[in-house]
Amino acid sequence: MSDLAIDREVDRSQMQVSDEEAIQITEMNKWFGTFHVLRDINLTVNKGERIVVCGPSGSGKSTLIRCINALEEHQRGQIIVDGTVLSSDLKNVDKIRSEVGMVFQHFNLFPHLTILENCTLAPIWVRKTPKKEAEETAMHFLEKVKIPEQALKYPGQLSGGQQQRVAIARSLCMRPRIMLFDEPTSALDPEMIKEVLDTMIELAQDGMTMLCVTHEMGFARQVANRVIFMDQGQIVEQNEPEEFFNNPQSDRTKLFLSQILGH
Amino acid sequence: MSDQAFVRSEIIEEQTPPLTAFGLVGWLKSNLFSNWFNAILTFISLYFIWYVLSGVLPWIFLSVWNAGSLSECREIATATWGDSHGHACWAVIKDRWIQLLFGFYPSELYWRPILAFVLLLISLAPVLYTSVPKKIFYLTAVYPFILPWLMWGGSVWAYVSALLGFVLGYAIVRYTSEIVGQLGAVILSVIGAIVWWLYIGPLLLSQGVGAILPLALEPVISRDFGGFMLALLIGVVAIGCSLPIGIVLALGRQSDLLILKTISVWFIEFIRGVPLITLLFVASTLLNIFMPPGTNFDIILRVMIMVTLFASAYMAEVIRGGLAALPRGQFEGADSLGLNYWQSQRLIIMPQALKISIPGIVSTFIGVFKDTTLVSIIGLMDPLGLSQGIRANAEWNGIYWELFAFIAFLFFIVCFSMSRYSMYLERKLQTDNR
């Protein structure tokens, strides 16, 4: 939860927001048993947007982005991802999941496979890419996250930051249109946070559509074009980063920002 | 400040460690005599080991190998050592080891079980060791059909027909699932295979080709099966089948489909709640009541089915333990990449769950293999059943220890190998540096 200043220039020239919709969520509600976790969520994400979602613990941030690739099921309302309506039909679910990359707090790499196999598995089995081609793609993205030399090691032999970068590369190998991040840096030590954030910034500079749950406010300031604040399962406030941080409207947002930024 | 400053002027030479830290003396001191209490324990243990070995070793090695009966054994022992006690009479093993191995299997056909055993080892090789050429997997695939043909004999075409039924079923799934969907393809393939087995296969192969090319082995009836061969046969089949059935049951028990889940839970709980002997009695007597009269449902086959079901229930629970030990993130990681249920089970979940379960799985294997001795209770001639038969002879009346020692030795070799292999496998699959 630090306001880790990012000591690099962020090139915003490639970060173009198009007016095509990538994700459209309307009137979405979700319950865990009788507990109403998500209430009337309305959210439209255009292609090329970088959205940071923040909010206190238990406010439903993870649940929201997990609904987008159907790791959680919503009970009411509609989610359209890249033109595909998310329903309980398993075919659509697998299709959406293969278009949407997801990076988890605890990496969720497959410990019995090497880094390279982690990256080639889904392209080979889901996309039916020939093995050789999948390996070339995997090496390309491993180079992009700056760990090609670890390709033949197992996840257990890598540091946390390296593992998270592999997880990002693994998602990228599926050539997703949208990337979801669920607190990708909160299980990491400070010096590793930076290397993962650097990777994410590069991704943003390449024009990727990103939806990112994080408390890295430095990242939000420099990369995001919109910050969403959630509390008690609702979207309480959303705004451009500068406005959001300097001029929050709701009391709950102010309270949250004062806690997180330590003023 | 200045008296804390220090610069080394000469390099210290490498020295040998003190004598107590290495070598025999060091080892003895640190492991056996580190304090007076450990020293006393060491002496007590040494005495105990000596006491046991001084009884057992002379019995094993100061023994009689050539005699026609137990009484002759005793005479020889008395003549040699002045005492008939404390000397094994291995003559009974020398006389009867072939029977203990093969039961009453016709002796001119011994090559068949031996060949089956050798082929078993060969077809297991690619399963057990990754360095073995993958081509041998073809042998592994047809081995389940070679084994019964070699053991029971009869026309080869019946087994070829059975094999082709499976090939047909697989082909149907492979080529129609695009058109009629996965479930439809599975149903079609089951129907196709059954039609083949019941009508087309027998007509085409057993009567058609079989009449032109009668390739058959001399049949051996199940009543002649026996000895360690029988234990191995039942054990191998039960072990080989219980693993896949156990995986399916474990997945069924975890499934969201209520009916599948209920069936799996009840099956597992019922089988685990009933002693194996009861199941074997059901196999030997009760099943006949439900069968239409005149049907000949082989007794060994019935026993194999029961032992397999019994082992599967335990296997399912062992594997469920492995599944439960996997972090939820593994399932989510697989899902988030777009892998479907079977892909994620096969590529992500099962390799890890099975790896966690290796000790439990091998324990179950070993348990099942040893439980095969229970079949002597329903009259099958496993080694223990045979040992009773041997004792019933006038010459060997009253001989116990030698027979049991030999049987125990045979079982020990097999069980110990399984246990060592599982340790090797665990070490090999260790990919996390914990």
Ligand SMILES: Nc1ncnc2c1ncn2[C@@H]1O[C@H](COP(=O)(O)OP(=O)(O)OP(=O)(O)O)[C@@H](O)[C@H]1O
């Ligand atoms: N599987 C579940 N079953 C029942 N309740 C759940 C489940 N998962 C989450 N919850 C509850 O839903 C609420 C929202 O959870 P969620 O994980 O989305 O919060 P979050 O905003 O991501 O919090 P954090 O910052 O701690 O990760 C919490 O109160 C949590 O206890």
Ligand SMILES: [Mg+2]
């Ligand atoms: Mg969360």
